[in-house]
Amino acid sequence: MGVLAGVIVNFHGVRGSTPCQSPDVARHGGNTSCVSVHTPNEAPLLFDLGTGLRNFAETLAPDEVFDGTCLLSHLHWDHVQGLPFFRPLLRPGARMTIHAPAQDDGRHPGDVLQATIRPPLFPVGLDEIDGEVVVHQAKPQFTVGSSTVHSADVPHNGSTTGYRVDSGTHSVAYVSDHQQPDDFADMAESVVGLCRGVDLLIHDAQYTRAEFEQKRTWGHCTVEYAVAVAAAANVRRLALFHHDPFHDDEMIERMTAAGRRCGEALGVDVFAAVEGLSVDLGAA
Numbered sequence: 634m635g636v637l638a639g640v641i642v643n644f645h646g647v648r649g650s651t652p653c654q655s656p657d658v659a660r661h662g663g664n665t666s667c668v669s670v671h672t673p674n675e676a677p678l679l680f681d682l683g684t685g686l687r688n689f690a691e692t693l694a695p696d697e698v699f700d701g702t703c704l705l706s707h708l709h710w711d712h713v714q715g716l717p718f719f720r721p722l723l724r725p726g727a728r729m730t731i732h733a734p735a736q737d738d739g740r741h742p743g744d745v746l747q748a749t750i751r752p753p754l755f756p757v758g759l760d761e762i763d764g765e766v767v768v769h770q771a772k773p774q775f776t777v778g779s780s781t782v783h784s785a786d787v788p789h790n791g792s793t794t795g796y797r798v799d800s801g802t803h804s805v806a807y808v809s810d811h812q813q814p815d816d817f818a819d820m821a822e823s824v825v826g827l828c829r830g831v832d833l834l835i836h837d838a839q840y841t842r843a844e845f846e847q848k849r850t851w852g853h854c855t856v857e858y859a860v861a862v863a864a865a866a867n868v869r870r871l872a873l874f875h876h877d878p879f880h881d882d883e884m885i886e887r888m889t890a891a892g893r894r895c896g897e898a899l900g901v902d903v904f905a906a907v908e909g910l911s912v913d914l915g916a917a
């Protein structure tokens with residue numbers, strides 16, 4: 634791998650809800666949410682730990698003692714399922730630092746992970762592996778290396794956080810699961826404020842309008858709402874993310890085309906997140 638010149642965003646898993654696999658979904662990929670942000674000379678920063686985390690692991694040197702950070706949006710399966718299968722943590726000295734939202738019921742997110750990644754749900758307890766997993770409740774603002782991270786509440790089902798990473802003059806925001814309100818015109822100020830003016834917004838775009846009518850409380854939004862959020866936050870580039878596992882490649886391409894038409898009217902460049910895609914935000 635060559636020397637990184639700028640801030641690079643890599644998509645390792647772009648699917649929502651559950652992993653899927655068939656020739657019909659191969660172009661966009663079937664692994665669930667996992668994205669990395671690479672800043673020159675620093676450890677990559679992860680958004681979420683879905684099954685795409687295995688793809689990220691493939692990018693690491695075999696002898697690397699992993700010491701990285703994940704900004705975890707929430708604890709739903711599709712965002713954490715890759716963690717117990719992340720082989721770089723099966724090594725003494727390896728460490729994963731996770732920032733995750735405080736839970737509505739008062740439990741620490743680290744306690745929830747420890748309580749669920751253990752027998753009989755998984756063969757080994759998270760506290761028994763050789764590496765170390767450290768979980769912090771995400772603060773509104775903190776630093777990771779030279780990057781500044783902001784977190785903010787996102788409407789979804791259960792405690793959910795969006796993140797913004799500012800690295801040098803570049804910025805990316807991650808809002809993977811976002812409940813569209815009953816009134817399309819409503820927008821959570823916490824979300825719009827978080828995303829304001831970022832170079833790239835990665836945003837939930839799971840449903841068509843017709844699907845949303847059937848699933849109004851399922852925690853997600855339409856392509857059109859994702860574009861509207863980007864426009865309201867004055868964002869130039871929008872990656873449609875968290876693709877529905879029942880949508881084949883052609884369906885996602887039709888939805889992306891609809892999003893592009895919508896974005897052209899509002900000054901937003903819209904594209905579909907694809908497993909394996911790299912986006913260069915420019916020199917740091």
Ligand SMILES: [Zn+2]
Binds near residue numbers: 709
């Ligand atoms: Zn999800």
Ligand SMILES: [Zn+2]
Binds near residue numbers: 707789790
């Ligand atoms: Zn979710």
